[in-house]
Amino acid sequence: MDENIRRKPPVIADVAKRAGVSVPTVSRVLSGTTRVSPERHARVLKAIEELGYRPNGAAQALARGDQAMIAVFTSSITWYGYASTIHGIEKAAREAGYLITIAVVEATSPAQVAAAINQVLGQPLAGAVVLEYDPAGVAVLAALPEWLPTVAAAAGGVKATDRSHAYMDDEVAAAQATRYLLDLGHKTVHHIAIPSAGSESARTLGWRRALRDRGISTPEIVVSDWAPMAGYDAARRLLQSNDATAILCGNDDIAIAAAKAARDCGLSVPDDLSLIGFDDQPLSAMWDPPLTTIRQDFANLGREAFKLLISDRAGEPQNIRIVPDLVVRGSTAPPPASL
């Protein structure tokens, strides 16, 4: 087919030569910015086709000075909330013609954070969105150079900062869930916490506030991480040292693990123990009993974060708040005493 077997992909000059036009003319039909006479236009298209030509992105970026890549900094791509947020960002970015590069930063040590950031900054970047869900996210956000347009996707209230945030108002949601449990008749609500970006997650803060507002002293917090196994251990610890009747769990994985822990302790959900999770991940509704949880539209959060990034170029930092809602299903009920 091809008369010339070439090692290197064809470049714009090859196309120009084959089409018998100048390089800028090829560039023009590529960009569509300027009229090109019909026959030349067709010749160029033909040459592109025959050569299988693709513009070199690095050269385009260099010449234009524009960048079409945005970096997503995250500490995980497998946990449900993280994956869903990234999905939302990716989709919005793709539709806007941007490409995504994912940089996973698991550590918080300045050296490792800096190394990860440097690798990514080697790319021509239009901006960055960082998932500020945990300490690694916080570290990245702080270490990113000021000149790089950046927005954070966060769970919980936003502290004073010079960067835009799209955030889930988990504080309000946690308070609402806690109140729901209290209104059911529970004397208090226990809490298994997820890792947090600051000293305490918004979920923990909301739970704390709801109890305080009702004059109830906060039980000791049990901490877990994102893994179900850790949630299981945390729940066992909690159940062994307390006569808890209700637990607000940091997320659905933990709530599901807590349900297993309860079973293993001879407790039944919701008759002996009420459980509320966070996220409404796809499996939560399949649980037995179906999980009462706080639905988080992470994909939407990601989308909003991306929109902020694109729009706020050179403005004041802006925040956008998303309020999650409580989905009541079968894992919550009045405490055993009040039956």
Next chain:
Amino acid sequence: MDENIRRKPPVIADVAKRAGVSVPTVSRVLSGTTRVSPERHARVLKAIEELGYRPNGAAQALARGDQAMIAVFTSSITWYGYASTIHGIEKAAREAGYLITIAVVEATSPAQVAAAINQVLGQPLAGAVVLEYDPAGVAVLAALPEWLPTVAAAAGGVKATDRSHAYMDDEVAAAQATRYLLDLGHKTVHHIAIPSAGSESARTLGWRRALRDRGISTPEIVVSDWAPMAGYDAARRLLQSNDATAILCGNDDIAIAAAKAARDCGLSVPDDLSLIGFDDQPLSAMWDPPLTTIRQDFANLGREAFKLLISDRAGEPQNIRIVPDLVVRGSTAPPPASL
């Protein structure tokens, strides 16, 4: 601090000027390829520091002709298997100094596939790995230009192809799981299938083969997609029209959904119905009963795919095969009749 507030990020010439050296000298200290006298070296470092200089990746890529970005094509980033595979690729790539760009291609229509590919090919790419888990993956693999080093991560046997594959031998695993159920005393094994890359997934093929080998005719297949809700519907359909005692489910999400369907039909797992899933996702062990499943090390698959990509440059296509293992837990038991 800084005497010059500049709109644009500093470039290498700014550093050279400030350090009182030539541009190539800065380039040399940056790359470390050539000796630079100690004092000049120090001056350059200082200037870089003061200016907050970062090399422009597009310019570097252009000048060097080398690429440090690899594209991952996938139809999803949220489903467990996909996310875990991407995680494995990302980690291996990062450690090798490569960056990842994620291209989500959900459609299979030639136009949409081509559009997605073109957007990515605009980047300077070292290669691509495509998750060939479904029709979209197959379409992408077929549409990628030949000159781009590409490897596929697949679930199941590899057909004759000119691209390297890292694959999970799901056929063998499915056959093993089916035999396990048969050995438990089940007369036959039903199957709820996931979407497949070809006409039938390797999981389905293995199940089919195991039954055939025992002279058992294959029950009608019920198809589902990745969503638990779809799995639930599929399971209900199956349970309503059959007296199934064992089901090999296309993945854990489906198995968990099938457990709910069974419950809703008044059946108990594993006493009335045995269930086997695929994946061993984190929640599967938390299930009640804990799920018997075929563990898939997706992260390892992703890692191997990346290694193939880096090594096979300019060689024959190579395949690497990973064999998943059956993890027996509580969702499988002899059929009710044999109790």
Next chain:
DNA sequence: CTGAAAGCGCTTACAG
């Protein structure tokens, strides 16, 4: 509508 020219920011031989 179209080409010659300059430039994007870096790297790599080439000569000292």
Next chain:
DNA sequence: CTGAAAGCGCTTACAG
């Protein structure tokens, strides 16, 4: 060890 020069592949004013 170091600088002047050319070049990577494209785009964008500038003149027709």
